[in-house]
Amino acid sequence: xxxxxxxxxxxxxxxxxxxxxxxxxxxxxxxxxxxxxxxxxxxxxxxxxxxxxxxxxxxxxxxxxxxxxxxxxxxxxxxxxxxxxxxxxxxxxxxxxxxxxxxxxxxxxxxx
Amino acid sequence: xxxxxxxxxxxxxxxxxxxxxxxxxxxxxxxxxxxxxxxxxxxxxxxxxxxxxxxxxxxxxxxxxxxxxxxxxxxxxxxxxxxxxxxxxxxxxxxxxxxxxxxxxxxxxxxxxxxxxxxxxxxxxxxxxxxxxxxxxxxxxxxxxxxxxxxxxxxxxxxxxxxxxxxxxxxxxxxxxxxxxxxxx
Numbered sequence: 671x672x673x674x675x676x677x678x679x680x681x682x683x684x685x686x687x688x689x690x691x692x693x694x695x696x697x698x699x700x701x702x703x704x705x706x707x708x709x710x711x712x713x714x715x716x717x718x719x720x721x722x723x724x725x726x727x728x729x730x731x732x733x734x735x736x737x738x739x740x741x742x743x744x745x746x747x748x749x750x751x752x753x754x755x756x757x758x759x760x761x762x763x764x765x766x767x768x769x770x771x772x773x774x775x776x777x778x779x780x781x782x
Numbered sequence: 783x784x785x786x787x788x789x790x791x792x793x794x795x796x797x798x799x800x801x802x803x804x805x806x807x808x809x810x811x812x813x814x815x816x817x818x819x820x821x822x823x824x825x826x827x828x829x830x831x832x833x834x835x836x837x838x839x840x841x842x843x844x845x846x847x848x849x850x851x852x853x854x855x856x857x858x859x860x861x862x863x864x865x866x867x868x869x870x871x872x873x874x875x876x877x878x879x880x881x882x883x884x885x886x887x888x889x890x891x892x893x894x895x896x897x898x899x900x901x902x903x904x905x906x907x908x909x910x911x912x913x914x915x916x917x918x919x920x921x922x923x924x925x926x927x928x929x930x931x932x933x934x935x936x937x938x939x940x941x942x943x944x945x946x947x948x949x950x951x952x953x954x955x956x957x958x959x960x961x962x963x964x965x966x967x
Contacts, residue, residue: 678929678930680923680924680927681924681952681956682924683963684920684924684925684952684955684956684959684963685924685925686925687901687905687955687959687962687963688818688905688920688921688924688925688955689818689925690898690901691901691902691904691905691906692817692818692821692822692905692921692925693814693818694813694814694817694818694821694827694830694831694834697810697813697814698810700809700813700817700831700834700835701806701809701810701813703831703835704806704809704813704835704838704839705802705805705806705809707835707839708802708805708839708842
């Protein structure tokens with residue numbers, strides 16, 4: 671049997687022989703052996719870390735979103751405050767009143 | 783507890799939370815493949831099972847880092863390959879007896895069931911003559927059903943190298959296991 675090495679076809683008879691020849695046997699005993707070798711419990715830190723990792727990522731994302739939203743709101747509020755302040759200042763200071771020339775001359779001549 | 787039909791993702795989620803029964807199901811599901819992979823690398827049953835056990839213990843510790851969106855099998859196979867290579871390095875340091883390198887048994891026409899021991903012996907000898915990567919490639923492709931691309935990713939080589947390894951490994955194994963294959967075809 672010749673198979674094209676560039677094809678996707680499997681050599682089924684050879685595959686079966688490999689599975690049979692390398693068959694480890696006694697799967698349940700191996701499972702028991704591995705489970706017996708596991709640490710009694712995963713350390714509470716490992717469990718906590720596995721539990722916390724996605725939640726920390728979600729919290730960071732939420733914090734970033736909140737920060738962004740807060741920043742946007744603050745910018746809008748600052749812009750509003752600045753506009754209002756400008757209006758008030760304008761009202762307080764008003765247009766500068768320039769004295770009439772007659773009044774200036776009168777002051778200069780000491781005329782009451 | 784029996785966990786008949788949970789998906790890999792469900793099992794991993796439970797195992798991550800410390801459920802060792804769920805992890806036991808992972809071992810039952812992937813143990814045969816992992817043990818064949820370690821056998822293909824180490825070619826010695828006891829060492830291979832030690833490496834397979836190391837692999838599952840490493841997987842248990844690393845479950846928190848496993849991405850459930852990815853398939854579990856290749857992740858475990860990668861861990862198994864690393865565990866077997868580690869053990870092989872340690873074994874070399876201990877300078878353990880190399881696997882049987884004697885002449886193959888006589889060419890009696892094999893009855894597969896009666897001669898399972900002979901098949902194992904022949905296969906062991908034939909695999910011992912192949913480079914490790916070729917052993918893994920032919921096992922993963924023809925026996926475990928992995929695709930060329932997956933194997934290339936697992937072994938860190940181009941897909942063309944996988945195809946070439948597969949060609950050479952198949953040719954060598956077919957030559958060595960000819961009488962057994964005659965009954966299969």
